[in-house]
Structure formats: structure tokens, C-alpha cells
Amino acid sequence: NAGVTQTPKFRILKIGQSMTLQCTQDMNHNYMYWYRQDPGMGLKLIYYSVGAGITDKGEVPNGYNVSRSTTEDFPLRLELAAPSQTSVYFCASSNRVGTDTQYFGPGTRLTVL
Amino acid sequence: DQQVKQNSPSLSVQEGRISILNCDYTNSMFDYFLWYKKYPAEGPTFLISISSIKDKNEDGRFTVFLNKSAKHLSLHIVPSQPGDSAVYFCATQTSYDKVIFGPGTSLSVIP
Numbered sequence: 039n040a041g042v043t044q045t046p047k048f049r050i051l052k053i054g055q056s057m058t059l060q061c062t063q064d065m066n067h068n069y070m071y072w073y074r075q076d077p078g079m080g081l082k083l084i085y086y087s088v089g090a091g092i093t094d095k096g097e098v099p100n101g102y103n104v105s106r107s108t109t110e111d112f113p114l115r116l117e118l119a120a121p122s123q124t125s126v127y128f129c130a131s132s133n134r135v136g137t138d139t140q141y142f143g144p145g146t147r148l149t150v151l
Numbered sequence: 152d153q154q155v156k157q158n159s160p161s162l163s164v165q166e167g168r169i170s171i172l173n174c175d176y177t178n179s180m181f182d183y184f185l186w187y188k189k190y191p192a193e194g195p196t197f198l199i200s201i202s203s204i205k206d207k208n209e210d211g212r213f214t215v216f217l218n219k220s221a222k223h224l225s226l227h228i229v230p231s232q233p234g235d236s237a238v239y240f241c242a243t244q245t246s247y248d249k250v251i252f253g254p255g256t257s258l259s260v261i262p
Contacts, residue, residue, distance in 0.1 A: 042194070071249075078160065080240060080252035081195070096249065128194050139185075140250065142194030 040064055044129050044143035051119040051150045059114040059146050061129030069132045070112040071096075071140065072104065074125040081128060087112055119150045154178055155243055155253035163259045170228040172256050174241030177222065181243040184217060185250070186226050189238045198239070199226070231260045 045060045063070065068089050073081035083096030087106040101123055103115040112131075116123060126147050130140040156175045164170045172186075182203040187195035201208040201215045201224070208215050214227045228235055241253040 073252075078254060080155065080254045082252075083249055086249060130194070139197040139200075142196065144192070144194050 042129055042131055042141050042143035044127075044146050046146060047144070048147045049149070051116075051148065053119060053121065053150060055119050056115070056117050057119065057148075059116070059127055059129075059148075061112045061114065061143060062110050063112075063129075063131040063141070064110065065131060065133075065141065066109060067131035067133050067141070068109070069134060069138075070106065071130040071132075072102070072112070072114045073128045073130065074098065075128060075145075076125050084114065084127075116148075121150050124148060124150045153254075154251050155241055157239075157241055157253040157256045159256050160254070161257040161259070163261060164231045166233060166260055166262050167230045170226075170231045170235065170258055170260065172226040172228075172239050172241075172258065174224045174226075174253055175222055176224075176241075176243050178243070179219075179222065180245055181251075183244050184215070184224050185242045185244075186213075186215060187240040187242060187252075189240065189255070195240060228258075231258075233260045233262050236260045 042063045071086045072084040075081050082098045085104040087093045093104050126145045128145045129143040132138045132140045154177050185200040186198040188198045189195040199213050217224045238255045238257045240255045242250045244250045
């Protein structure tokens with residue numbers, strides 16, 4: 039039981055490049071989330087999904103896209119990377135929204151130069 | 152506009168003493184509160200939670216206190232151990248909505 043896995047662990051992008059951050063969970067959770075954490079800041083919600091085929095914007099969605107074709111996978115796409123997207127990205131999942139524990143992946147550290 | 156505040160970015164405590172981490176929130180509609188713990192290069196992990204119908208919840212060395220009138224919660228760790236050194240995030244939510252995280256407090260427990 040791996041929980042939530044994320045790839046890659048680290049990535050350096052040039053301005054304007056694109057990439058996809060992968061996230062997979064094996065707990066059969068309906069809800070999945072993408073957060074970013076900037077230094078000295080809490081986790082900010084980028085996008086979330088309540089089930090396969092259903093996604094919605096969080097607090098900071100600009101510059102990102104997501105898809106949810108299966109229960110297990112929730113990739114985050116960065117188009118036209120900008121230095122402001124330098125951050126640590128965490129994927130999480132939970133059985134339901136609300137009063138339920140979220141399980142986090144180990145994170146992807148992204149630098150845009 | 153921060154809805155969840157942790158005004159102490161860092162805290163140092165001697166091993167064996169009590170660690171007290173504080174959190175303030177602005178929205179009285181929040182009815183569930185959580186603490187997550189994060190080690191470097193790892194994702195946050197759930198530590199302890201409390202519902203708004205309670206004012207205290209205890210789990211081993213960890214106790215969370217909730218003061219709804221003051222919109223304040225605190226996490227007490229007794230006794231503190233070096234392995235408790237981590238960043239602690241306070242988080243709040245309503246029963247139907249997403250989690251909102253505070254900026255975190257970095258706790259160092261000195262042997």
C-alpha cells in the first residue's frame with residue numbers, strides 16, 4: 039500500500055516550458071487535491087477533484103490545468119512555466135471532503151528559471 | 152486575507168518540556184480543526200483533530216484545545232521529544248468544504 043505517490047521529486051524548468059506533475063493514490067479515495075507551498079506560507083489549494091471526470095478550481099488555479107480520468111490518477115499540468123510557479127507541489131487524497139483526513143504525497147520541488 | 156493565522160513562525164523548546172503551538176482563525180463557520188505535521192522533504196501527515204462541539208481532544212502526548220469564543224486553538228505536546236521537531240500546520244474547514252491551512256510553525260526540540 040503505497041498511499042499517495044508523486045513524480046518527479048525535483049524538476050527545473052525554463053520559462054515558457056510545460057510539464058506534467060504526476061499523482062497516483064491507491065486508497066480508492068474519491069477526493070484528490072493539488073496544493074502548492076511557498077516559503078513561509080501555508081498550503082494553497084490549486085485544484086481539486088471529487089471523482090473521476092469532475093474537477094474544480096481552488097484558491098490559486100491560474101497557470102495550471104488538471105484532469106481526472108481515473109480514480110487513481112490526478113495529474114497537474116503547467117503550461118508556459120513562470121518564475122512565480124517555483125514552489126513545492128503536494129498532491130493529497132481523502133475519502134470525502136469535510137471532516138476527513140487528507141493523505142499527502144512526498145511533494146515535487148519545482149524551480150522555474 | 153488570511154483566514155488561518157499562526158503568528159509564531161518558529162518555536163524552540165527543551166526536550167521534556169511542554170511545546171505550545173497557537174492558531175487563530177477568522178471564520179466562525181469553521182467547525183472542524185486539524186493539526187498536520189511536516190518533516191523536511193516529506194508531505195504533511197495528520198496529527199490530531201477536534202470538532203467544534205468539543206473544547207479538548209487528547210491523543211497520547213498531543214492535546215488540542217479549542218476556544219470558540221476567541222476563535223483560537225492550540226496544540227500542546229507534553230513531554231516534547233527531539234523527534235517532534237517539524238513544521239506544524241493548523242488547518243480548519245467546514246463539514247462540507249475544503250481545508251484551509253495556516254502558514255505553519257517550525258518547532259525545534261533541543262536535546
